[in-house]
Amino acid sequence: MRNTSIDFKSQVTVKLADVKLQGALSRLQTRFVEGRSAVIGEIDDLPATRTAAAAIRDRVLNDLEHWLLHFEQQATARGAIVHWAETGEDVNRIVAEIAAQHGVKTAAKSKSMVSEECGLNDALELAGIKVMETDLGEYILQLAHEAPSHIVAPVVHKNKEEISDLFAEKHQLPRKTGIAELCREAREVLRPAFLNADMGISGANFLVAETGSVLIVTNEGNGRLVTTLPRVHVAITGIEKVVPTLEDVTTLVRLLPRSATGQSITNYVSVLTGTKDNADHDGPEHFHIILLDNGRSSLVGSEMQEMLRCIRCGACMNHCPVYQNIGGHAYGWVYPGPMGSILTPLLGGIEKSPDLPNASTLCGACAVVCPVKIPLPDLLRKLREKQMERGMKSxxxxxxxxxxxxxxxxxxxxxxxxxxxxxxxxxxxxxxxxxxxxxxxxxxxxxxxxxxxxxxxxxxxxxxxxxx
Amino acid sequence: MNARDKILGRIRNAQARQRTPAQVETISSHLAQHPRGPLPPSPDDLVASFRERAIKLSSDVLEAKERMEVPALLARYLDESKLPMRGVCWPSLAELPWNAAGLEMQSRPATNQDLVGVTGAFCAIAETGTLMMLSGAETPATTSLLPETHVAVLDPRRIVATMEDAWDLMRMECKQPPRAVNFISGPSRTADIEQTVTLGAHGPYRVLLILAPF
Incomplete structure (x- = not known):
């Protein structure tokens, strides 16, 4: 995805004046902020659990080479093929090669923010492969040719009426107005895509080194469908997503959905290991895992390494007074909110995003809710110092x-x-x-x-x- | 140099240190011991706690005194919910008296046309009201996924307190994780449109759990 964060200030002016967007953003408060606070207390000892979660992430990051190699070894032993990609373009090339190798014409895709980094869909379309986004939010965005504005709720910026109009136009069906009817219509339109796809593409919330598994958390069931029905499964994720053991990942799974959507657990937590056995009736025959660097390795061992703990729950943006007022598109790349204001300059170049480290009041709400205790305001301050050192200030x-x-x-x-x-x-x-x-x-x-x-x-x- | 060597090389240079034997030992002992993180307090009554959490996540729960009662309970549920009286089930459930209860049940993996899928479960987790399913030839994953109604028959003695307990059970009974471990907590749902929760996205619209001792 093209990085347009250089235009942050002009985008903010547009977004603040967008009445529809402002209405849509007000829903974040009730659904996500209040939702989180209703269930986070279910965790018996939240401070100890957050500390444990941060320690799990640090254990891996402090010895990342070892854990990546252990993951690769275990995954390979179970029949998966592990690929390494330096850049987004490399990911696109590898996926296109896998598709060519297996004669893939169509792909069904579940939500992956890493694939948004790569601009995978456009690249695959150019290679002659039809890609269908199947997460409801991502599907709506694909129809509308828009980018996600939130890492968990990608279509938070659109209201029901806009989606009704879009479906009526693209599906050529009578216009539905109820949310349940719209969901039903999307289910019926997308079911054949799952059944006919040659390839399923997913992200990975975590990689488990102990077992060589890919773990994905989903609610809609599309993640299960794209990793069960097509004969080829490609999982794309960042090199930092490794976690040592099943117990470690369980601690993180206790925090992730509660922090993200205010759910005690997502409907589905899928732990996928290797390819189908001969006797199995379902499951992919070929399982490819692509590990993307795209600047992440430059944070290892640096003063910004704590950012790699991130488990992409979105709590920092839900609680950020800046995000709450401007939404995700103004940030100009895949990751918005406080975590995006740090990741975008770090992965895409500090010079290309001069405003993002300053797009924060440093109120500290993000650090309070972060399940893996990333000191987000401190990291923003460090980026501001770097800007000063490089003479980027007026x-x-x-x-x-x-x-x-x-x-x-x-x-x-x-x-x-x-x-x-x-x-x-x-x-x-x-x-x-x-x-x-x-x-x-x-x-x-x-x-x-x-x-x-x-x-x-x-x-x-x-x-x-x-x-x- | 290929991408793998470049990425791993950059990480190695950034961390710029050799692991001492003690550090390597810590890594392998962490894997061997797989210690647990902070856990929720264990409930007094696992079954009651499981029931309560499962209902909270929109699963329906019924209890049978014994396995043979399951078909009659399911027949009543399907009838009351105006759902078709036929479906597919896992081979391990094929011997139940489905016909006697007025149900037409085929023992095979589900296809897109099947509206009711009946499965067992490897175990269940009281903490979140969650089913743990292990994929395999006798336990096809599609049965809990493609039909609009998923029915799981569960032995209440297989309810454990936490996901950590479920992993231990898996390590004890299986030599390695199957291709897919699926934790299922209620019917599929989405809140992508206006953050309004709607049940029945791409997976089942309803999940019925029947607790029945084996």
Missing amino acids: RQETFMLKAWAWLALHPAIYALTTKIGVRFMSMLGGKDKLLHSLPGASGWTNGRDFPAPAGRTFREMYRQGKRK
């Missing part, structure tokens, strides 16, 4: 920061300057005690007023003993 911002640093190192001048400053600003605030414009900060005051200071500095008040 001359004005650099000057302001330097001036402030100088002042902070000279307490007497600092006291005097602030004393004058707050009196002046208090005066400007007038009767309503609000500043409607500030020189050099119009980006802030264009959208809202700045509350005028009280007229005296904290230090003055403190000296007078008014400790309020």
Whole structure:
């Protein structure tokens, strides 16, 4: 998928003014934020479970080569073929080669964010393979030629009426208005795609090193269908998704759906190991697992390594006041919200996403809900430091920061300057005690007023003993 | 150098250290011991807890005094739900008195035309009201997937507390994991349209669990 995060600011302006989008985003609050808080308490000792989950991810990341090799060995022993891809284009090429090797004409696909990184569908269409997205949300997006705007609920930006219109137009059937009817229609349209597909394509939520298995969590059952019916199964995932044992992955599965959709468990948790036995009636004859790097290995051993713990639950974006107001498309690539604001610059290049590390109030909500305890605000701050080091900040911002640093190192001048400053600003605030414009900060005051200071500095008040 | 060597090489250089024998030992002992993480408290009554959780996730639950009662219970359920009185079942259930209960049950894997699929289960998990299914020649995965109604006949003595217990049971009874282990928790669902939960996405619309001692 093309990275357009360079246009973040102009996208934000568009998204904030989009009334339909704003209505759609308000549903995140009830369904995901309240949903999570209703079930996360089912976990007996949440702090201990989060600590254990972070430790499981760190155990792998600190010895990633070993665990990847162990996974590869176990998966291969059960008849799977493991491929390694440096870039998204490599993934596309490998999938096309597998398709050619097995005479594949059609593929049914369950949701995979890694395949969105690669732009797999377009590449396969070019290679003459018909690809059908089968996750309801991804199917809707495929019909509408749009990108997902959330990693768990890809079509959160669309309302029911838009989907009704889309189905009526694309399916050439009478327009349905009820959500249950729309789901039924999609089921009936897609069932033949599962039955006729030569190849099933899925992602992997986790790879289990102990058994060489691919684990996927799904609700709709399409993940089970694409990994059961077609004769070839290709699973595509990132190199960081390895987990040591079945017990370890169970701890993570206890946290993932609760953090993601407020479910105690997803309808289906499938652990897939190797190919079908001769006597089996179902299951793929060929099982290919593609491990994608795409910049991930550059984070290993770096100060950003904690980002690789991510299990893609989406809790950070659901709870982010920035995401809640602009939605996912404004971020310009596959991963939105706080985790995306870190991953997009790290995987795609810091220079290409100058605004993303700053698209956060650092309120810390994301770090509080992250099931694997990624210090997201700290990582955002580190990225801002990198931007400063590389001279990516505007001359004005650099000057302001330097001036402030100088002042902070000279307490007497600092006291005097602030004393004058707050009196002046208090005066400007007038009767309503609000500043409607500030020189050099119009980006802030264009959208809202700045509350005028009280007229005296904290230090003055403190000296007078008014400790309020 | 191929992609595999390049990726693994970059990781090795970044971590830039040789593993000491002690570290290798920790890795292999972690695999051998596969320690458990923090667990929920074990319920006093596994069956009651399983029932409660399964119903919460929209499964229907019935209890039979013995296996022979299952066909009659299922016949009543299908009749009341206005569902077809015929379906397919796993070979292990072929001997139950289906005909006597007015049901036409064929012992074969499900196809797209079958509307009712009757399976057993390897075991079940009380923590989340979940079935654990192991794929195999005698336990086809399609039976719990293609039909609109999935019926699972489960021995209540095979209900364990947690998924960790279920893995232990699998390690004890099977030499390796089968091609597919499927954990099933209620009917398939989607909330992709306006985050409104709708039952029956691509898998079954309803899941009936019949607890019956073997």
